[in-house]
Amino acid sequence: MSDKKLSRRDFMKMAGTVASGVVLAGCAKATEAPVASEAPPATQAPAPTAVPTKGPASGNVVVMHSIQQGELTQDMVTQFQAKYPVITIELVEVDLVRFFSMYAAGNPPDLVRVQAPSVPQYLARKMLYDLTPYFNASTVLKPNDLAPANMYYQATDPLHVGSGNIYGMCKDWSPDFTLFEYKKAFEDKNIPLPSTTEPMTYQKIYDLGMQLAAFDGDRITMFGFDTANGGAWTDRIWMNILAETGDFLYSEDYSKIVLSGSEKTQKVIQYFYDLVKNKLCAAGAIVPSPNSQGDDFDKGLVAQLQYGYWFSAMAETDVTTGQVLFIPAPTWTGVRRDPTMTATGMIMSAATKVPDAAWQVFQWYNGEEPAEARASSGWGVPALISWYPKMPNETPFQQQVQTVLKGELDLNSSPLQFNPYIGESTVSNAYMLYLEQAIAGSISFEEMLKNIEFDVNTAIDDGKAAIG
Amino acid sequence: MSTAESKVSGKGTLTRSQRRRRNFYFFISPWLIGFILLTIVPLIFGFLISLTNYNGLNLFNLDFMGIKNYARAFQDPMVRFTFSRTLIWTGLNLPIWLILSLFLAILVNQKVHGIGIFRTVFYLPSIIPAVGLVWTWKVLLEKNYGLLNAMISVFRPGTAIGWLTDQAMYGVTAMAVWSGLGAGMIIFLAGMQNIPDELIEAAKIDGASTSRIFWYVILPMLTPVIFFQLILGLISALQMLTIPWLATTDGVIAVPPRGIHLYMIYIYEQIFSTQRFGYGMAILWLLIIIVFFLTYLIFRTQKSWVYSEVEG
Numbered sequence: 001m002s003d004k005k006l007s008r009r010d011f012m013k014m015a016g017t018v019a020s021g022v023v024l025a026g027c028a029k030a031t032e033a034p035v036a037s038e039a040p041p042a043t044q045a046p047a048p049t050a051v052p053t054k055g056p057a058s059g060n061v062v063v064m065h066s067i068q069q070g071e072l073t074q075d076m077v078t079q080f081q082a083k084y085p086v087i088t089i090e091l092v093e094v095d096l097v098r099f100f101s102m103y104a105a106g107n108p109p110d111l112v113r114v115q116a117p118s119v120p121q122y123l124a125r126k127m128l129y130d131l132t133p134y135f136n137a138s139t140v141l142k143p144n145d146l147a148p149a150n151m152y153y154q155a156t157d158p159l160h161v162g163s164g165n166i167y168g169m170c171k172d173w174s175p176d177f178t179l180f181e182y183k184k185a186f187e188d189k190n191i192p193l194p195s196t197t198e199p200m201t202y203q204k205i206y207d208l209g210m211q212l213a214a215f216d217g218d219r220i221t222m223f224g225f226d227t228a229n230g231g232a233w234t235d236r237i238w239m240n241i242l243a244e245t246g247d248f249l250y251s252e253d254y255s256k257i258v259l260s261g262s263e264k265t266q267k268v269i270q271y272f273y274d275l276v277k278n279k280l281c282a283a284g285a286i287v288p289s290p291n292s293q294g295d296d297f298d299k300g301l302v303a304q305l306q307y308g309y310w311f312s313a314m315a316e317t318d319v320t321t322g323q324v325l326f327i328p329a330p331t332w333t334g335v336r337r338d339p340t341m342t343a344t345g346m347i348m349s350a351a352t353k354v355p356d357a358a359w360q361v362f363q364w365y366n367g368e369e370p371a372e373a374r375a376s377s378g379w380g381v382p383a384l385i386s387w388y389p390k391m392p393n394e395t396p397f398q399q400q401v402q403t404v405l406k407g408e409l410d411l412n413s414s415p416l417q418f419n420p421y422i423g424e425s426t427v428s429n430a431y432m433l434y435l436e437q438a439i440a441g442s443i444s445f446e447e448m449l450k451n452i453e454f455d456v457n458t459a460i461d462d463g464k465a466a467i468g
Numbered sequence: 469m470s471t472a473e474s475k476v477s478g479k480g481t482l483t484r485s486q487r488r489r490r491n492f493y494f495f496i497s498p499w500l501i502g503f504i505l506l507t508i509v510p511l512i513f514g515f516l517i518s519l520t521n522y523n524g525l526n527l528f529n530l531d532f533m534g535i536k537n538y539a540r541a542f543q544d545p546m547v548r549f550t551f552s553r554t555l556i557w558t559g560l561n562l563p564i565w566l567i568l569s570l571f572l573a574i575l576v577n578q579k580v581h582g583i584g585i586f587r588t589v590f591y592l593p594s595i596i597p598a599v600g601l602v603w604t605w606k607v608l609l610e611k612n613y614g615l616l617n618a619m620i621s622v623f624r625p626g627t628a629i630g631w632l633t634d635q636a637m638y639g640v641t642a643m644a645v646w647s648g649l650g651a652g653m654i655i656f657l658a659g660m661q662n663i664p665d666e667l668i669e670a671a672k673i674d675g676a677s678t679s680r681i682f683w684y685v686i687l688p689m690l691t692p693v694i695f696f697q698l699i700l701g702l703i704s705a706l707q708m709l710t711i712p713w714l715a716t717t718d719g720v721i722a723v724p725p726r727g728i729h730l731y732m733i734y735i736y737e738q739i740f741s742t743q744r745f746g747y748g749m750a751i752l753w754l755l756i757i758i759v760f761f762l763t764y765l766i767f768r769t770q771k772s773w774v775y776s777e778v779e780g
Contacts (some may be wrong), residue, residue: 096524096740097740100524100525103524103525103527104524104527121525122525125525125526127525215626216625216626217621217624217625217626217627217628218626218627218628218629219611219612219617219621219626219627219628220612220628221612229720229721230718230720230721231721232720232721283721284717284718284721284723285630285632285633285636285716285717285721285723285724285725286633286725288610288611288612288630288632288633289612290606290610290612290613292718292720422742422743423741423742423743425722425741426741426742428721429721429722429723429737429741429742432721432723433723433726436723436725436726437726440726459742459744462521462523462742462744462747463523463743465521465531466521466522466523466525466526466529466531467526467529468526468529468531
């Protein structure tokens with residue numbers, strides 16, 4: 001036996017080796033995880049999952065949800081456990097990075113709060129549990145009672161979302177292209193209010209925005225026409241406008257985004273470019289606002305705001321009470337469409353080990369007490385058609401909103417087609433990146449389009465390669 | 469140490485050197501374990517990821533890319549652009565932070581009544597969490613409703629300077645420097661208080677003015693501290709992410725103004741917005757190599773300007 005002592009240097013070398021071993025061992029273990037199977041091609045439907053078992057479900061269900069925003073709270077969990085004592089719920093705050101980490105560790109949450117743009121990507125990765133058998137067997141969540149926005153969670157394959165197997169449902173939804181008009185801004189400029197029955201064209205809104213916008217020197221004191229999330233979801237509005245004429249932001253197989261090659265798309269983007277150029281709307285760092293567009297509206301700083309029905313719950317403040325008019329979604333070509341662009345909801349992970357218990361939680365959250373409370377809160381149209389009458393309809397403003405909303409609910413005929421190969425902010429981030437340069441004049445509008453195309457198409461190529 | 473000392477003196481009894489070695493490993497083990505698990509392991513894991521097309525969801529279906537991600541970085545104009553902005557950021561921040569920290573240290577090194585209060589007040593910004601700090605500064609620097617523009621508007625009505633947009637390099641520099649001043653000041657203060665009084669007294673007896681004492685006695689004696697601060701400040705500036713990110717994005721739109729689009733922000737975007745974990749890790753490793761190289765260069769200059777009592 002050697003009597004050579006372990007020097008500190010040797011120890012450090014050994015520690016490095018051990019560390020490498022830990023990493024490699026971690027990788028090896030991960031490959032044995034239940035979701036380790038190779039993902040199917042994006043056009044292939046995920047394999048059907050198990051049918052519900054009979055008898056009481058039990059187990060611990062990990063739910064990744066928006067706890068801090070109060071969408072699912074510990075108090076609600078306590079109520080659930082009083083009702084279903086054999087099931088425990090472990091709450092995890094929704095966080096994409098944490099979700100990736102849990103997924104990579106082979107132990108994803110059983111139920112996850114997601115939004116519509118993520119669904120095709122997760123489908124392509126075979127990450128979603130097919131809930132169709134559960135829905136078919138449920139007396140609470142009946143497929144024919146699902147509101148149209150739930151089509152974002154129904155698909156035959158990742159490239160064809162809108163109908164087919166059911167992989168989740170929205171917690172509530174809104175036709176998201178409606179408009180909130182600040183009456184005082186119109187009165188101050190002696191401009192007549194728009195119709196509450198006939199939709200405006202986007203061009204008309206733009207013209208009104210130019211008249212309604214107000215400035216004090218370089219300061220903006222009234223935004224003429226703000227859109228959802230200040231540009232972050234602009235591509236969703238493009239998609240909706242293009243869908244009026246059956247056009248599409250991507251090639252048919254989603255392998256390319258088509259901007260510079262489509263005159264129609266160019267015109268749509270030019271419209272939103274002009275909005276920013278003329279400072280009619282907030283747009284990230286280009287036309288900054290310290291608040292969200294909703295907060296700005298509540299402070300009387302926005303003349304026209306394109307937000308969904310959900311905003312009606314907070315549109316009237318000390319500043320705006322009696323001054324808000326809810327009007328129909330505008331059109332580009334005269335064809336009316338008003339789908340939701342978010343459809344925030346819940347899916348079950350394909351890797352769940354407790355599907356029956358997870359379904360019980362899913363059904364409770366989406367069809368029992370929490371869902372009923374949401375339905376009557378006015379923060380969204382209920383996800384179940386039978387609960388539509390629960391929406392608040394007491395104050396004059398709520399009644400005016402409901403009158404307009406009735407006409408919009410049927411305009412949710414087909415979903416926006418989100419690309420399964422890229423993240424939900426890939427297009428909007430590329431747009432905002434190059435929009436700043438285009439507005440500053442360092443690149444042309446055409447160069448901006450080409451740069452966006454290059455970035456997005458590269459991301460699509462990467463996404464396709466990652467799926468395999 | 470003699471050979472006899474290092475040998476085992478009896479069965480079950482440790483020699484002095486063995487006891488020292490055992491104690492050494494015992495006392496450093498908490499740090500060492502943390503360092504291995506929280507630094508070495510992630511570094512190695514990050515490097516392995518950089519050789520793949522990992523996107524957060526395909527860990528079980530990875531393609532080995534070799535050095536393709538690294539090669540791609542050299543073709544990526546945003547890598548060049550964001551790195552150039554980072555160099556400008558570093559060139560602006562580091563000298564301002566060093567000079568102001570030293571200036572504050574000189575101020576609070578005075579022997580006057582109540583100086584402890586000033587030291588505490590000047591140090592306070594360093595203990596404010598980045599989120600709180602950024603939101604406080606946003607109230608000051610916001611374009612349309614910020615206090616600074618409101619004050620300027622008294623003289624020039626309607627002023628709306630984009631301190632956090634078109635002028636973000638300067639606005640965010642102010643935030644970052646302000647937040648780091650306290651820590652910088654404390655280290656310089658410690659360095660100044662280590663300068664022997666005899667040296668300063670001798671200079672005074674020789675008739676040296678205050679400024680000459682500063683330039684020819686205090687500053688040379690502080691060069692080891694300046695060297696230390698320079699290295700730390702350089703690394704910190706090259707890796708800056710939190711303050712510019714929080715100050716210029718709003719949680720919904722994750723694209724900062726072009727002027728402050730720093731390299732670390734680009735890495736963050738690649739990993740978390742575009743889901744290119746592999747590529748993001750590759751450009752992160754490039755940054756690590758650059759940081760090592762620049763640190764090495766500064767170390768090479770050490771002998772020519774850093775005072776040392778021991779001849780190297």
